[in-house]
Amino acid sequence: xxxxxxxxxxxxxxxxxxxxxxxxxxxxxxxxxxxxxxxxxxxxxxxxxxxxxxxxxxxxxxxxxxxxxxxxxxxxxxxxxxxxxxxxxxxxxxxxxxxxxxxxxxxxxxxxxxxxxxxxxxxxxxxxxxxxxxxxxxxxxxxxxxxxxx
Numbered sequence: 213x214x215x216x217x218x219x220x221x222x223x224x225x226x227x228x229x230x231x232x233x234x235x236x237x238x239x240x241x242x243x244x245x246x247x248x249x250x251x252x253x254x255x256x257x258x259x260x261x262x263x264x265x266x267x268x269x270x271x272x273x274x275x276x277x278x279x280x281x282x283x284x285x286x287x288x289x290x291x292x293x294x295x296x297x298x299x300x301x302x303x304x305x306x307x308x309x310x311x312x313x314x315x316x317x318x319x320x321x322x323x324x325x326x327x328x329x330x331x332x333x334x335x336x337x338x339x340x341x342x343x344x345x346x347x348x349x350x351x352x353x354x355x356x357x358x359x360x361x362x
Contacts, residue, residue: 267353
């Protein structure tokens with residue numbers, strides 16, 4: 213079977229008749245709808261991108277504040293530990309006997325252990341706060357973007 217075109221369909225292949233679907237305006241209307249959907253999709257993507265950029269900006273800002281607080285706490289702890297060590301050496305140098313040395317050493321060790329426990333607790337609280345404050349803006353904006361998209 214030989215196929216030739218007569219303008220609206222291919223002769224010998226009646227199932228390829230384009231005359232019924234090529235009505236004026238239908239193609240342009242479909243094209244316009246496609247462009248409108250694409251434009252709407254691009255606007256949604258742009259809005260979501262702006263939201264996530266803002267979330268990252270807030271997260272970075274929160275992270276910087278939290279890291280500064282953590283660093284300042286480390287400096288404070290270091291200073292307190294250095295002062296405690298110097299105090300220990302001063303007391304140790306003033307000891308008159310081996311019993312005094314053992315007593316001062318035991319008291320310092322007990323105090324150092326308690327202080328280290330408290331300092332670790334403070335650092336843990338700051339770490340949790342940093343993690344929460346850093347992740348919260350991202351979670352909040354991501355949830356907002358998902359609700360808009362849904």
